[in-house]
Amino acid sequence: MKKILLLTCLLAGTAMAQQAKVTPLISKNLTDLPGKEGLMITVDYPPGASDPIHRHNAHGFIYVLEGSVVMQVKGSKETTLTPGQTFYEGPDDIHIVGRNASKTKPAKFLVFLIKDKDTPVLIPVK
Numbered sequence: 030m031k032k033i034l035l036l037t038c039l040l041a042g043t044a045m046a047q048q049a050k051v052t053p054l055i056s057k058n059l060t061d062l063p064g065k066e067g068l069m070i071t072v073d074y075p076p077g078a079s080d081p082i083h084r085h086n087a088h089g090f091i092y093v094l095e096g097s098v099v100m101q102v103k104g105s106k107e108t109t110l111t112p113g114q115t116f117y118e119g120p121d122d123i124h125i126v127g128r129n130a131s132k133t134k135p136a137k138f139l140v141f142l143i144k145d146k147d148t149p150v151l152i153p154v155k
Contacts, residue, residue: 047075047076047077047078047079048075048078049072049073049074049080050072050073051072051073051150052070052071052073053068053069054069054070054071055067055068056069059143062143064145064146065143065145065146066143066146067141067142067143068087068141068142068144068150069139069140069141069142070139070142070150071094071137071138071139071140072137072138072140073135073136073137074128074129074135074136074137074138075129075135076129076131076132076133076134076135077129077132078128078129078136079127079128079129080124080127081153082123082124082125082153082154082155083123083124083127083151083152083153083154084122084123084124084151084154085118085120085122085124085142085144085152086120086144086148087118087120087142087144087145087150088118088119088120088143089118089119089141089142090115090116090117090140090142091115091118091138091139092113092115092138092139093111093112093113093114093115093116093136093137093138094138094139095112095135095136095137096111096112096129096130096134096135096136096137097109097110097129097136098110098127098128098129098130098136099126099128099129099130100116100124100126101124101125101126101127102118102119102122102123102124103122103123103125107126109130110138123154
């Protein structure tokens with residue numbers, strides 16, 4: 030029983046360690062676009078981290094800072110990005126792949142969103 034409990038705790042810790050860390054940097058109302066805001070965040074992917082299928086209902090501009098990430102929106106090909114490369118998601122896109130390309134190294138990217146004010150940044154899709 031103790032071995033099962035220890036294994037369960039280790040697996041839970043590993044799963045928790047694989048989640049992305051999102052850090053808000055700035056949010057600004059866009060006065061010339063009523064009801065819209067600009068939001069800038071960084072996303073840190075630990076090794077092996079991935080996102081659930083989701084959408085943003087926003088224009089999203091991604092710039093890779095460190096490591097490599099794999100991105101794909103529904104209807105497009107999977108793309109691996111490295112530092113200095115960019116990716117775009119439109120308001121109607123469903124983000125079906127978002128993950129760290131490496132199982133051993135972290136990755137980090139910058140995201141700039143133009144979205145409706147006071148709406149969630151990420152909306153899960155089933």
